[in-house]
Amino acid sequence: MRIIVFGGDGFCGWPTALHLSHLGHDIVIVDNLSRRDIDNELETNSLTPIATPSVRIKAWKELTGKTIEFVNFNIAKEYDRLLHVFYHYKPDAIVHFAEQRAAPYSMKSERQKRYTVDNNLNATHNLLCAIVDANQDVHVIHLGTMGVYGYGTAGMKIPEGYLRVQVVNDVGEVSEREILHPANPGSIYHLTKTQDQLFFAYYNKNDGIRVTDLHQGIVWGTNTQETSMDERLINRFDYDGDYGTVLNRFLIQAAVGHPLTVHGTGGQTRAFIHIQDTVKCIELALANPPERGSRVKILNQMTETHRVRDLAKMVSEMIGVPVEFMKNPRFEADENELHVDNRTFLQMGLNPITLNKGLLMEVHEVAAKYRHRCDKDKIPARSLWRR
Amino acid sequence: MRIIVFGGDGFCGWPTALHLSHLGHDIVIVDNLSRRDIDNELETNSLTPIATPSVRIKAWKELTGKTIEFVNFNIAKEYDRLLHVFYHYKPDAIVHFAEQRAAPYSMKSERQKRYTVDNNLNATHNLLCAIVDANQDVHVIHLGTMGVYGYGTAGMKIPEGYLRVQVVNDVGEVSEREILHPANPGSIYHLTKTQDQLFFAYYNKNDGIRVTDLHQGIVWGTNTQETSMDERLINRFDYDGDYGTVLNRFLIQAAVGHPLTVHGTGGQTRAFIHIQDTVKCIELALANPPERGSRVKILNQMTETHRVRDLAKMVSEMIGVPVEFMKNPRFEADENELHVDNRTFLQMGLNPITLNKGLLMEVHEVAAKYRHRCDKDKIPARSLWRR
Numbered sequence: 001m002r003i004i005v006f007g008g009d010g011f012c013g014w015p016t017a018l019h020l021s022h023l024g025h026d027i028v029i030v031d032n033l034s035r036r037d038i039d040n041e042l043e044t045n046s047l048t049p050i051a052t053p054s055v056r057i058k059a060w061k062e063l064t065g066k067t068i069e070f071v072n073f074n075i076a077k078e079y080d081r082l083l084h085v086f087y088h089y090k091p092d093a094i095v096h097f098a099e100q101r102a103a104p105y106s107m108k109s110e111r112q113k114r115y116t117v118d119n120n121l122n123a124t125h126n127l128l129c130a131i132v133d134a135n136q137d138v139h140v141i142h143l144g145t146m147g148v149y150g151y152g153t154a155g156m157k158i159p160e161g162y163l164r165v166q167v168v169n170d171v172g173e174v175s176e177r178e179i180l181h182p183a184n185p186g187s188i189y190h191l192t193k194t195q196d197q198l199f200f201a202y203y204n205k206n207d208g209i210r211v212t213d214l215h216q217g218i219v220w221g222t223n224t225q226e227t228s229m230d231e232r233l234i235n236r237f238d239y240d241g242d243y244g245t246v247l248n249r250f251l252i253q254a255a256v257g258h259p260l261t262v263h264g265t266g267g268q269t270r271a272f273i274h275i276q277d278t279v280k281c282i283e284l285a286l287a288n289p290p291e292r293g294s295r296v297k298i299l300n301q302m303t304e305t306h307r308v309r310d311l312a313k314m315v316s317e318m319i320g321v322p323v324e325f326m327k328n329p330r331f332e333a334d335e336n337e338l339h340v341d342n343r344t345f346l347q348m349g350l351n352p353i354t355l356n357k358g359l360l361m362e363v364h365e366v367a368a369k370y371r372h373r374c375d376k377d378k379i380p381a382r383s384l385w386r387r
Numbered sequence: 388m389r390i391i392v393f394g395g396d397g398f399c400g401w402p403t404a405l406h407l408s409h410l411g412h413d414i415v416i417v418d419n420l421s422r423r424d425i426d427n428e429l430e431t432n433s434l435t436p437i438a439t440p441s442v443r444i445k446a447w448k449e450l451t452g453k454t455i456e457f458v459n460f461n462i463a464k465e466y467d468r469l470l471h472v473f474y475h476y477k478p479d480a481i482v483h484f485a486e487q488r489a490a491p492y493s494m495k496s497e498r499q500k501r502y503t504v505d506n507n508l509n510a511t512h513n514l515l516c517a518i519v520d521a522n523q524d525v526h527v528i529h530l531g532t533m534g535v536y537g538y539g540t541a542g543m544k545i546p547e548g549y550l551r552v553q554v555v556n557d558v559g560e561v562s563e564r565e566i567l568h569p570a571n572p573g574s575i576y577h578l579t580k581t582q583d584q585l586f587f588a589y590y591n592k593n594d595g596i597r598v599t600d601l602h603q604g605i606v607w608g609t610n611t612q613e614t615s616m617d618e619r620l621i622n623r624f625d626y627d628g629d630y631g632t633v634l635n636r637f638l639i640q641a642a643v644g645h646p647l648t649v650h651g652t653g654g655q656t657r658a659f660i661h662i663q664d665t666v667k668c669i670e671l672a673l674a675n676p677p678e679r680g681s682r683v684k685i686l687n688q689m690t691e692t693h694r695v696r697d698l699a700k701m702v703s704e705m706i707g708v709p710v711e712f713m714k715n716p717r718f719e720a721d722e723n724e725l726h727v728d729n730r731t732f733l734q735m736g737l738n739p740i741t742l743n744k745g746l747l748m749e750v751h752e753v754a755a756k757y758r759h760r761c762d763k764d765k766i767p768a769r770s771l772w773r774r
Contacts, residue, residue, distance in 0.1 A: 110520045133497045165552035179569040195582040
């Protein structure tokens with residue numbers, strides 16, 4: 001298949017591009033390198049020394065003989081180039097990672113709030129609009145987030161996108177319907193993903209666009225089979241308070257001897273997935289597109305749930321660093337339960353990689369190897385949810 | 388009260404600004420005159436000879452002694468000026484009409500789709516973001532649309548924004564919740580209003596912003612008590628296939644002797660409200676803000692429902708022009724029932740102006756008076772919903 005990976009230079013995008021190329025697909029990356037620019041803005045960096053796109057692609061060609069093309073532009077702003085890319089490459093499928101993806105960054109100040117809204121919504125809409133405009137039959141795979149659901153549904157397993165409800169009408173008749181799960185986003189970033197869902201539902205209904213929306217948990221780990229092949233292919237490792245995801249942040253904190261900083265009581269239960277499973281899930285989603293004429297296919301892309309304080313305890317015991325509880329900068333419940341239905345990927349053949357000491361040590365070793373590149377001042381989360 | 392009317396030069400905005408000024412409020416209009424620019428783009432015009440903002444405001448001052456201020460900029464793009472306006476005027480409330488509001492225009496081509504999304508979503512988000520940024524306590528009144536609900540709910544009265552549903556969990560326990568009514572937009576324009584709802588819910592939850600969202604029916608009529616005072620205050624009258632609303636279009640068609648063009652079977656049932664009631668509803672919404680700490684207040688702003696073919700028949704019999712059925716350019720159900728709960732405005736004291744021959748004749752007379760300004764080629768609807 002010919003596949004365009006939008007946002008193919010990022011943390012999930014780059015390993016996905018390599019994995020799909022490795023499987024024999026014809027890969028084009030479109031990326032404006034905004035994630036690297038945001039590192040400049042935040043005066044931070046990937047812990048791992050990521051190579052430039054050209055060096056990455058050249059290394060991949062040397063190692064595998066496979067070509068990945070790269071086009072640098074902003075899909076949220078440069079619609080004419082986007083349309084040209086569709087006409088030129090005629091993709092069978094696209095994978096859409098081209099959104100600002102950090103909740104704390106999206107809450108930093110009005111500048112980042114407005115950037116996240118403007119970038120994410122126009123990016124998603126331009127993609128859908130261009131597919132209609134170019135009159136092409138393209139399977140759209142989008143990275144959503146578990147955060148669209150919120151975490152307040154006591155005793156309810158979070159379904160895969162749609163919720164079955166009963167409604168009573170004025171004369172007392174009960175009818176059943178399946179609706180898009182009500183949105184309950186916890187940040188501006190998560191909000192944009194709930195708005196993306198409405199774009200997908202509309203373009204699916206009006207124009208018949210086939211969409212798979214993947215509500216992903218928090219990704220941990222850093223390398224995949226492909227990115228491990230050569231240091232020039234190494235994936236990003238974000239450790240800063242905005243972009244570093246919780247488990248990865250614990251592992252770098254452990255590697256530099258910093259206490260593991262837990263927000264609030266650490267009673268937040270979250271869904272997790274290893275980066276290797278992320279790329280496997282995209283492979284499975286591509287191989288199992290929604291049928292023509294069917295509604296948006298929504299899958300929960302996660303493999304396990306953990307409480308944050310339990311993760312901290314695990315890392316603390318493993319490496320021998322203390323845990324430190326701090327005031328939660330986020331506006332969220334201190335404690336929550338979380339049960340998630342993820343049966344579709346399991347039925348498609350996903351064999352989950354779950355948290356284990358071996359893999360945690362592997363990530364810890366990456367963190368330890370590059371700890372000289374770490375600016376400890378960047379580790380604490382500083383974005384506040386409310387004044 | 389000090390009130391900023393965003394989009395205060397438009398069809399609903401201008402009569403609202405005058406009405407609130409007449410009531411003694413201190414009014415500032417912010418508008419980039421985009422609606423006038425779109426007339427240029429579509430090579431059409433208001434049937435009525437609307438004056439420039441300066442002439443309008445000068446006439447109002449002459450007639451009433453009251454000052455309306457006017458600031459011309461684009462709130463979707465010029466955030467610094469927007470923030471300045473909040474700091475400078477310190478409004479108690481704002482009325483937000485500053486969105487592209489025609490469904491057919493939003494479906495014309497990718498250019499108008501993208502403009503509608505970019506303009507409407509950034510405008511709404513910038514307003515909310517600026518209120519948080521300026522740390523002000525402002526009641527936000529927004530014009531939504533009945534179209535957020537869709538029209539497919541057989542036997543169900545459309546509630547005011549929230550739907551009570553029952554959910555069964557994994558062990559068979561039934562729980563009840565009230566959710567935002569599931570969105571089912573019929574065009575890109577309507578889609579943006581469903582996405583606006585998610586902005587409001589989020590900023591209400593995270594930042595405590597007080598919002599009233601008014602889901603308005605199709606507006607008919609052209610003048611209000613205030614706009615009728617002087618020809619320089621006259622309101623717009625859109626008769627073109629994109630911006631002309633259905634009943635107003637029938638009345639201009641009748642005035643120029645054009646058959647009344649009904650899309651499909653005309654079995655579409657829609658909600659209506661007279662422009663005089665629109666301004667009254669805004670007055671009532673301002674006087675009844677949501678309590679601090681409460682959720683977004685959502686009201687249905689409509690007074691009656693009619694089938695399109697019945698309206699055509701009424702106008703046809705009244706003026707003596709034939710009805711012509713044409714292929715429906717929209718992608719929508721040919722026939723639907725519609726029952727709407729509008730009790731809140733009635734409880735607040737709205738005394739609905741319903742369709743009657745006297746008022747229809749009044750609008751017809753306006754249409755007849757200015758029919759020499761009508762370009763008949765612009766009357767048919769030409770935007771197609773699907774390729």
